Each structure stands twice: as C-alpha cells, then as structure tokens.
Amino acid sequence: MPKFSNSSFAEMLPERDAHGREHPASTRELLIEFELRAPAIRKRLQEFSAVPASEYFHELLYCLLTPQTSAVACAAGVEKLREQGFAFRDFDPEPLLRGTGKGDYIRFHRTKSRNLLEAKLRFAEIEKELNSSDDVARLRLWLVENVKGLGMKEASHFLRNTGRTGVVILDRHILRNMVRYSVIESVPKSMTPGRYLDLERRFKEFARALGMLPDELDLFWWSQETGFILK
Numbered sequence: 001m002p003k004f005s006n007s008s009f010a011e012m013l014p015e016r017d018a019h020g021r022e023h024p025a026s027t028r029e030l031l032i033e034f035e036l037r038a039p040a041i042r043k044r045l046q047e048f049s050a051v052p053a054s055e056y057f058h059e060l061l062y063c064l065l066t067p068q069t070s071a072v073a074c075a076a077g078v079e080k081l082r083e084q085g086f087a088f089r090d091f092d093p094e095p096l097l098r099g100t101g102k103g104d105y106i107r108f109h110r111t112k113s114r115n116l117l118e119a120k121l122r123f124a125e126i127e128k129e130l131n132s133s134d135d136v137a138r139l140r141l142w143l144v145e146n147v148k149g150l151g152m153k154e155a156s157h158f159l160r161n162t163g164r165t166g167v168v169i170l171d172r173h174i175l176r177n178m179v180r181y182s183v184i185e186s187v188p189k190s191m192t193p194g195r196y197l198d199l200e201r202r203f204k205e206f207a208r209a210l211g212m213l214p215d216e217l218d219l220f221w222w223s224q225e226t227g228f229i230l231k
Helices: 025-049 053-065 071-083 094-098 109-121 123-132 136-146 152-161 172-180 193-210 214-226
Strands: none
Touching: 025 193, 025 214, 053 071, 053 109, 053 123, 053 152, 071 094, 094 109, 109 123, 123 136, 136 152, 152 193, 172 193, 172 214, 193 214
C-alpha cells in the first residue's frame, strides 16, 4: 500500500492505474478523499482482526439481522439480545427484534428470529468449522450452505467482522459505487453465488488498480454512503 503525504497527495497520485490507463478526475478525487479517511478505516479493520472468538456468536447474530435493515438497528438488536443473555438463555427473540420504533426495528423479524434460534443451536458446529480452516472462500461457501439466513453478502460480512480478509461485502452501497465508477454497468436485480463471485473479482481488480486493499475500498465506500464507519 503506498504511503501518502498530506501536503502533496494530489501531486503524488499516479497519472495511470496499474493497467496503464489514465485515472479519470473522479477516481483521483476518490483517492484524495480516501487518504483523509484512511487512518480511521485502517483502525477499524485492525479492530476486526482483534475481535476475540468469544464475540463470534454476537457477530453472527448481527450479520443474520442485516438484510434490509440498517446497521444501527442491527447493532441495537444485538445489544438487546446480549443484555437479555440470548447466548445462554432460552427465549424467543422476536419481541426484541420488533423494536420500540426508535430506529431499532428489524425487518422480517419473524423469519430472522427463527434463523437466530437455529444458529444458536448449531453454533458449536459453526465455531468448529471456523477454527478448521483459513481458506476464506471455502469458509464462506460452507456458511452459505449450512447457516440459514446467510447469503454470500452476509457470510462475507461475518467473516470480515471476525478478522478474515479477502472477501467483499457487496451490499447496495458498494454496488451503486461500482456503477458510478464504471466497474459494472448496472446494479443486478438478482444475485446468484456465481454472479457474486464475478462482481467480487471486478471489485478487487478495481481496488488493485487504485493501489488499495479491497477491504479498505469496501469500508471506504460504505462509509461514504452512510456517513460513518461502523461494521
């Protein structure tokens, strides 16, 4: 990863990318803005790598709650589950997921409640699998095939939040930016695993052309769209 200086960053930017193509102005602006956020983004990624195994269960709950629900609401939902001892007490989490109407409503709370209960029952198996391999692509596929409620995006999110690298969280924020910077022509209406892998490959190529790590670009674009660096 190149080192950038605050005083002359714009002058230090390469005129061409890794493939010899000239950077468009918008891409150069992206790189300049990234430098401003880079310390916070890298700090957050380091925090993910330091998440203890004792937190993996709650990270899984968080990712199971994310489809079509804001990060803030998901974080609030997980905190309520933690406070009520969901990890070791038997109860239906659905009432907690309904929220109070103050930004903590979890969409599809009935289905997600069932998924949380099933993940809880199978977590020992999930944890064993996570400890069995460092092959992030294989782990992601196993999670998608074995954990109800995890698609490619959610499984990637869980792996990133537990310190794995090399997978991309292709949510709507990332896909819109891929269109904006002509990485893809349009946001796909549906997402098969094969399509996800193809888009992930294109994303990684774009990140490499910019001289950025894919994990950095992923979190940077997400923070641009949402206004904060959460998870």
